[in-house]
Structures are given as structure tokens and as C-alpha cells.
Amino acid sequence: MLILSQLSKTYHRSDRKSVEAMKEVSLILKPGCFASxxxxxxxxxxxxxxxAGLLQRPDHGVVEFQKEDVYALSREKRATLRRREIGFVFQxxxxxxxxxxxxxxxxxxxxxxxxxxEQRAHALAKQLGILHRLDxxxxxxxxxxxxxxxLARALYGKPSLxxxxxxxxxxxxxxxxxxxxxxxxxxxxxxxxxxVTHDPTASAHATHLFKMENGVLExx
Amino acid sequence: MNLGRLFRSELQFRWGHSLLGLxxxxxxxxxxxxxxxxxxxQRADTLRVLENNRQEVEDLFDTLEDEMRKxxxxxxxxxxxxxxxxxxxxxxxxxxxxxxxxxxxxxxLANAGIITVQHLLPILQQKVFWEEESSTTLxxxxxxxxxxxxxMPKSPLLQPVPSGCIVLGYELHANKDWKEGDQLVFxxxxxxxxxxxxxxxxxxxxxxxxxxxxxQTLFNKEKQISAIxxxxxxxxxxxxxxxxxxxxxxxxxxxxxxxxxRALARAEARNQTAETRKQVLDQENRNRQSILxxxxxxxxxxxxxxxxxxxxxxxxxxxxxxxxxxxxxxILRAIGLSRSHVLILFLGKAACLGLVGMLPGLVAAITVMTxxxxxxxxxxxxxxxxxxxLLIIAFLTPALQCIAxxxxxxxxxxxDPANILHED
Numbered sequence: 001m002l003i004l005s006q007l008s009k010t011y012h013r014s015d016r017k018s019v020e021a022m023k024e025v026s027l028i029l030k031p032g033c034f035a036s037x038x039x040x041x042x043x044x045x046x047x048x049x050x051x052a053g054l055l056q057r058p059d060h061g062v063v064e065f066q067k068e069d070v071y072a073l074s075r076e077k078r079a080t081l082r083r084r085e086i087g088f089v090f091q092x093x094x095x096x097x098x099x100x101x102x103x104x105x106x107x108x109x110x111x112x113x114x115x116x117x118e119q120r121a122h123a124l125a126k127q128l129g130i131l132h133r134l135d136x137x138x139x140x141x142x143x144x145x146x147x148x149x150x151l152a153r154a155l156y157g158k159p160s161l162x163x164x165x166x167x168x169x170x171x172x173x174x175x176x177x178x179x180x181x182x183x184x185x186x187x188x189x190x191x192x193x194x195x196v197t198h199d200p201t202a203s204a205h206a207t208h209l210f211k212m213e214n215g216v217l218e219x220x
Numbered sequence: 221m222n223l224g225r226l227f228r229s230e231l232q233f234r235w236g237h238s239l240l241g242l243x244x245x246x247x248x249x250x251x252x253x254x255x256x257x258x259x260x261x262q263r264a265d266t267l268r269v270l271e272n273n274r275q276e277v278e279d280l281f282d283t284l285e286d287e288m289r290k291x292x293x294x295x296x297x298x299x300x301x302x303x304x305x306x307x308x309x310x311x312x313x314x315x316x317x318x319x320x321x322x323x324x325x326x327x328x329l330a331n332a333g334i335i336t337v338q339h340l341l342p343i344l345q346q347k348v349f350w351e352e353e354s355s356t357t358l359x360x361x362x363x364x365x366x367x368x369x370x371x372m373p374k375s376p377l378l379q380p381v382p383s384g385c386i387v388l389g390y391e392l393h394a395n396k397d398w399k400e401g402d403q404l405v406f407x408x409x410x411x412x413x414x415x416x417x418x419x420x421x422x423x424x425x426x427x428x429x430x431x432x433x434x435x436q437t438l439f440n441k442e443k444q445i446s447a448i449x450x451x452x453x454x455x456x457x458x459x460x461x462x463x464x465x466x467x468x469x470x471x472x473x474x475x476x477x478x479x480x481x482r483a484l485a486r487a488e489a490r491n492q493t494a495e496t497r498k499q500v501l502d503q504e505n506r507n508r509q510s511i512l513x514x515x516x517x518x519x520x521x522x523x524x525x526x527x528x529x530x531x532x533x534x535x536x537x538x539x540x541x542x543x544x545x546x547x548x549x550x551i552l553r554a555i556g557l558s559r560s561h562v563l564i565l566f567l568g569k570a571a572c573l574g575l576v577g578m579l580p581g582l583v584a585a586i587t588v589m590t591x592x593x594x595x596x597x598x599x600x601x602x603x604x605x606x607x608x609x610l611l612i613i614a615f616l617t618p619a620l621q622c623i624a625x626x627x628x629x630x631x632x633x634x635x636d637p638a639n640i641l642h643e644d
Binding site: 046047050053055075076080082083084090092094096097098099103106107108109110111112113117153157 | 222225229232234548550551552555556557559
């Protein structure tokens with residue numbers, strides 16, 4: 001379970017203008033929950049996602065994941081927790097351009113080799129319809145295929161939480177549908193998804209809808 | 221999938237960048253190893269040349285010494301004319317003649333027209349206790365040579381002591397703070413030090429030389445002398461018996477002894493030869509060492525310069541590599557790689573470049589050595605090929621590449637993944 005309590009984050013810029021990205025944001029995400037946060041660009045959605053992903057320490061508030069105050073842990077322990085429990089999907093995919101799809105999917109193995117990793121990678125590739133492309137590099141794929149590779153990489157480590165930042169932002173309707181279906185299937189199997197988007201179609205797949213405006217999170 | 225595969229794939233993907241890094245390592249290792257081998261070869265060849273020269277000089281001087289021995293066999297001998305009443309046992313025991321004879325004898329001898337004697341030198345000897353310095357000394361009063369009648373002037377064998385001056389043997393001045401030109405008191409008279417003799421290892425070390433007239437006055441022996449040195453007695457038929465016979469015929473109240481043998485002269489000549497031999501060898505040694513030193517100085521400038529240049533280039537390449545891979549660093553950190561993993565990723569790449577570039581660099585250096593122009597008779601190129609320095613280069617190359625890449629690698633590891641992902 002992921003519990004965000006009273007999170008605040010302010011960016012201090014060099015021109016002395018401060019931007020409050022999160023204002024006392026609270027959110028509880030239980031297994032099987034697919035939460036979608038909608039909002040305009042710059043409203044604090046990505047900050048919320050990175051904070052939930054143990055990558056950005058909030059100024060105030062607590063992030064509790066699997067009953068642990070994660071920002072009380074050391075950087076190394078947070079990295080381990082992230083590796084074992086959290087998968088990321090980004091609008092820009094963030095695939096490694098010089099690795100094949102198979103290697104991109106198995107990227108988490110750089111640190112901790114997964115038992116029967118190759119079989120699992122193949123199974124995920126098959127499930128996401130990119131099995132025939134495993135020897136290709138990201139540059140040889142369509143946008144939709146790239147996002148499916150990113151999704152496969154996020155699912156590879158058997159996470160309990162997937163954080164998705166505009167996962168359908170660059171996709172055609174068919175690819176969008178496929179990605180959202182996979183995220184739904186993940187939650188149906190007990191996983192949690194926190195997705196930030198401004199795409200209403202994407203939000204339609206969510207079980208919980210939130211709206212974010214000027215750093216304030218509200219139930220939609 | 222592992223970190224090794226990740227940086228191998230990246231090396232292939234950014235091949236231009238990797239090639240540049242490899243080239244820098246390759247050139248550095250080539251230059252450093254070639255310079256190192258060249259210096260090793262130079263050292264070994266210097267030793268060879270010095271050894272050869274030593275042998276040549278030894279042979280040359282052996283020949284010279286042999287020639288000198290042959291020459292000195294025909295060399296004249298030195299005799300001493302003593303008063304007839306001088307007990308020779310006392311003379312040999314005390315090392316000086318206590319009896320005296322008239323100084324005129326020397327002029328009689330000089331004017332006798334004898335042809336076997338080249339130089340005549342009258343002396344007055346006396347063993348005295350030097351009261352001012354509380355030491356026993358042998359005093360020799362000397363004057364300039366007496367010219368021989370019917371004979372061409374010769375260059376003097378011994379230099380006279382100027383009036384008012386004194387010459388001191390080694391033991392008499394060894395522990396004093398005297399220098400030439402200083403004044404001292406000897407037997408109540410003040411003298412100027414004319415010369416301080418080096419150590420000879422014989423009675424000369426306790427001898428004081430003063431002008432003959434001064435000695436005669438000092439010892440109350442006016443117009444008296446202890447002995448006449450007849451030096452370099454020489455002619456084709458001359459031997460000691462012949463010379464003795466001739467001198468005693470002219471000066472009936474005297475006796476003649478040989479006081480400095482030809483063997484001694486030969487020994488001195490040999491010593492002189494040995495000294496010259498040592499000087500020649502030392503000079504050759506200094507010349508070769510100077511050449512070697514010049515090459516070592518050149519190498520000590522070139523090697524750090526090339527190494528620093530290469531490290532600077534690799535640091536710059538790593539910096540640009542980090543900048544190009546920021547997005548990659550962000551996602552790697554997001555999927556759970558720690559800062560140390562990122563550090564290893566960049567340092568591993570630098571070490572890999574070091575290892576891969578080092579091997580062809582060593583091969584190139586050896587190839588350069590094989591093509592080096594070697595003077596005839598010099599050692600072959602492989603005399604400079606030593607395993608130990610090459611092993612050090614092999615070990616240091618990846619280590620130095622890691623040091624060069626350290627700052628940009630730390631910068632990469634310290635990148636905030638949240639910032640990177642936010643920017644993207």
C-alpha cells in the first residue's frame with residue numbers, strides 16, 4: 001500500500017520566484033487500485049509521481065510504502081526498494097538507444113539478475129506483442145512499440161506499483177488502448193497504478209480519479 | 221544483462237567517441253613505452269660501451285706501462301755524495317747525514333767537467349725538535365742547483381725555497397689551520413709558508429725545507445753541507461760503480477751512495493700511469509652519463525606531458541559522455557541503480573578503454589623499437605625490452621584512465637534523477 005500524507009514541495013528558482021508544486025497532497029493507493037491524476041502542464045503532477053517513486057524528497061509530509069517511511073531510509077535502501085517494488089513508464093519512454101529490446105526489458109538485471117529472466121522477458125514481449133522485435137534497437141520501432149517496451153521493462157521486475165507519467169501522450173489510439181489495457185490487467189492482478197495524464201481517455205480506465213491544480217490534489 | 225554488457229554496448233554505439241579515447245590511450249602508451257624501452261636500451265648500451273672502453277684503455281695503458289718500463293730501464297740514477305767520515309749505518313738508521321763537509325765541494329764537482337751527472341744539489345740536513353710546535357722534524361736546507369761547467373743549462377729538477385720562506389711536510393701542517401702565505405715561527409725565526417706538501421707516506425712528511433744559507437746560520441754550520449745530490453747520473457756506459465769511482469776521484473774526502481733507485485722511479489711512473497688511466501676512464505664515464513642524463517631529462521618532460529594530455533582528453537571525453545547520457549542516467553537511477561553503480565559504469569568504461577588501448581600501444585612501441593636505427597656494434601633493440609617497466613605501464617594505464625574519468629564519473633553519479641526526468 002502507498003500512503004502519501006500532507007506532501008508539500010516548493011521549487012526555489014534563481015529569480016527568487018518560488019513555485020509550489022505540491023500543497024499538502026494526500027493520497028492512499030491500495031492493491032488493485034488504478035489512480036489517475038489529471039491536470040494541466042506544470043500543475044505538479046510529475047512532482048507527485050517522482051515523490052511517490054522515491055526519487056524526490058518532499059519538503060514536508062510522509063511517503064509510506066509497504067508500511068515504511070521511505071524517505072527515512074538511506075539512498076541505497078530506497079534504490080533497492082525502487083528496483084524491487086516500483087516500475088516507471090514515461091511519456092518519452094527513456095529506452096537505452098544502443099540496447100536491443102530484450103536488453104532494454106531486462107535492464108533491471110544490471111543490478112540484480114532475475115531468475116529465468118530471459119523467459120520472463122520473452123513472456124512479457126509476447127504479452128505486449130513485441131516478441132518479433134526483441135533483437136531490434138529502439139530506433140527501429142514505432143512509437144507505440146517503444147511504449148510497450150517501456151511497459152515491459154516496468155513489469156519485468158514484478159513490481160507492486162507502476163508509476164506512469166503521460167504513458168499515452170505520444171501514442172495512436174490503438175497503442176493507447178493496448179497500454180491502458182495492460183495497466184488495467186496489472187491492477188486486476190493486485191498491482192497499484194498511479195498515472196498522471198491530461199488525456200481523458202486514459203483516465204477512463206482508472207478506478208480512482210483525481211484532479212490536480214496549482215499543486216492541490218482533489219478527488220474528481 | 222549486466223553492467224559489463226551495458227558499457228560494452230555503449231562503447232560500440234558511440235564508436236567515434238570510443239575510438240578517440242582508444243587513440244589517446246594508444247598514443248600515450250606507445251610514446252611512454254617506447255621512451256622507456258629506448259632509455260633501458262641506452263642504459264644497457266652505455267654500460268657496454270663503458271666496459272669496452274675500459275678494456276681498451278686498460279690494454280692501451282698496459283702497453284704504455286710496458287713501454288715506460290723499457291724506457292726507464294735506460295733512465296739515469298740518483299746518487300748522494302756524503303762526507304767520508306759519515307757512518308752509513310747511522311745514515312740509514314736516522315735517514316739523514318749528521319756529518320758535514322765544505323760547501324766548496326759542490327763547486328769542485330761542478331767544475332770538474334764530469335759528463336755522467338746532470339744535476340748537482342747541495343743540502344744541509346739536521347734533525348731538530350721544533351720547539352714552537354713541540355715536534356721532531358727533519359730540516360733540509362736547500363739551494364738552487366749548481367750549474368755544471370761545460371754543460372748546457374738544464375731545467376731544474378727541484379725548486380729552491382725562496383729566502384725567508386719555509387716548506388712543510390704533510391704531517392707538520394695536517395692538523396693546523398695554515399695556508400700558503402701565512403707566517404710561522406720556526407726555531408725562533410719567522411718564516412713565510414711557501415708550500416704545504418701533500419702526503420707522501422715517507423720521511424718527507426716530517427721534513428721542513430728552508431734555504432740553505434738560513435739552515436747554515438740556524439745550525440751554526442756556515443759554508444757546510446751534509447750531502448751533495450747528484451741527480452740523473454746518466455750515460456750509455458754508466459752504472460753505479462762507474463759514477464762512484466768518478467766522483468770519489470774528484471772529491472777524495474767523500475763517499476757515494478745510490479739514494480733513489482731506478483725501481484722507485486719506475487714505480488712512480490707506473491703510479492702516474494695508473495692515475496692517468498683512472499682519469500681517462502672517469503672522463504669517459506662522465507661523458508656517457510651526461511648523454512644518458514640528457515635523454516632522461518627529455519623523457520621526464522615528455523612522458524608526463526603526453527600522459528597528462530591523454531588524461532585531459534579522456535576526462536573531457538567522459539565529461540561529454542556524461543552530458544550525452546543524462547537521460548540514460550535518469551532512467552537507470554529510476555529503475556534502481558545506485559550512485560555507485562553509475563560511478564562503476566563510467567569508471568568501467570575508462571578502465572576498459574585503458575586496457576583495450578594499452579595492448580596495441582605496447583605492440584606499437586615494440587615495433588618502433590625494432591625500427592630504431594642502431595649504431596654498428598651497439599646492443600640489439602631487445603636489450604631495452606624489460607618486463608617489469610612494461611608491466612607497470614600495463615597496470616598504470618587503466619588506473620590513470622580511471623583517475624582521469626573520476627571527476628566526470630562522480631558528476632554523473634551525483635546527478636539528481638528527479639531533475640533529469642523532470643526536464644525530459
